Amino acid sequence: MSCGSKVVVKAGRYIYLVAQRYFDASRLIKINRPSLGEDVAPKHLEEIRANPLFAATNDESFATLVRGAYVQNFPPHTELITEGEPADFLHIVSTGCVELFSNWRDRETSMTFLGENATFILAATIKDRPYLMSARTLNKSRVIMVPSQDIRTVFERDSDFAKSIVFELASCYRASVKSTKNIKLRTSLERLANYILQLRRDQETNDQVVLELEKRKIASFLGMTPENLSRAFASLKNHGVEVDGQTVIIKDVVALTAFAKPALLIDG
Amino acid sequence: MSCGSKVVVKAGRYIYLVAQRYFDASRLIKINRPSLGEDVAPKHLEEIRANPLFAATNDESFATLVRGAYVQNFPPHTELITEGEPADFLHIVSTGCVELFSNWRDRETSMTFLGENATFILAATIKDRPYLMSARTLNKSRVIMVPSQDIRTVFERDSDFAKSIVFELASCYRASVKSTKNIKLRTSLERLANYILQLRRDQETNDQVVLELEKRKIASFLGMTPENLSRAFASLKNHGVEVDGQTVIIKDVVALTAFAKPALLIDG
């Protein structure tokens, strides 16, 4: 608790001046400023247009969506939204990495990590209900925020956009189901083994993967303690895995796969 | 393994002749038979029309949806779909109760239980991907099946239907997130305590609730073994709960609530 902010939720080198919802109007960049009548198409517009969610959207719908939208850069480890708050904006990760997490009593768990072009939290926006998860940046990140009301408006009159939305939502749902299956059907060691294989697939490497996240985050995501994660890595030596800092060396993919038994319907 | 079926996945009094996908054409009731030119609006049509999912749908869209739809009655404990299969039909529970469950290696877990008007599995239908979960009836149940292709077709041209779909999907997603939070943030005893409080709310009772499901199903749903569920019930005596068969007597709601600490963002 060494920093001077008045609202510090957690001690840590990463917590900066702002620990609660980061919403200083002076740091917001409004994309489209009709009152000024110019600057209506800065480079941010192209950036948003490039997002798959808007790929099939026609120009009129797109204009409606970005009319009230914001783009903002956030420093690392900034809490963007807090669970329970009303869903005023749909958020889209433009660059960087965002963690979704959740609390109950004094406990906290990482739900997922979002990279470029990922949306959060669409379901709350659609249903006009409070967020179920909190979000914080892990790296320096750029986030697009589109007013929920505009999403709902365009959804009704643009069936292509509706299709994109429902497709994205279905993907999120399926990811959540897979996550539940992962936790309920596997031991923590099995989850770690499959996590490493997933990294290997994502990073398209053969015998070496990099843990891009802090180990304590990985532990929380996998539903275990940091201590146990250390021990789990040690146990995986028996299945052809060695760890050196952030690097994981896969010495025997066959053995690891035989142990992990990855499944398309959980890891696919 | 006492019954004579050739495809028995599990011994049990509830497993009948058919243990695999139950799809005997002779027992299907096609709703709308255009080739005959009559019987196009039996009582089943009204039944489907009454489902909230179709409430806002116009008549033309509705006609398209039911053109290829089926209604079928299933005996208890019949496996309706198996995870990994292609999502040919959207399923809707008309009456009865359906369990969604999932397997990995030799393990199985209950994901959720569906009552009247619930849909499954919408996301697979939308994305045209394989089911992530299997489904079986728990009671005698009537199930409506709408071809996935028709869902996708009508979705595109009827924005009211699209809205219903996306709303339903968002609800499913949020339920799944809540379930993940429940499992990752709570101990099994806390999950059971909150489960009892949920039943109390659903059944609108004060000091007594009925466990409508087999205890082994409840145990699997809550992520614990049947043995442990028994012991957990015993432990809850300390928090004002007593069990007699299928009946749970809540002797001290305040104590139970104080222990369970129900949260809107998990149990709401």
Added chain:
DNA sequence: CAATATTCTTGATGCAGATCAAGAAACGAT
């Protein structure tokens, strides 16, 4: 109703994983 499964319960035991504690390594700030 009796016979037979199956589920539920209870006890004994074992293991996975949490907690507590302390040292090592890595990181950030000055």
Added chain:
DNA sequence: ATCGTTTCTTGATCTGCATCAAGAATATTG
């Protein structure tokens, strides 16, 4: 670079939950 902080690791211990086993209660079948 140095200091202070945080994370990571390793060991010791403890707890929650699973497993194994067997009897009691309950449901199903003939």
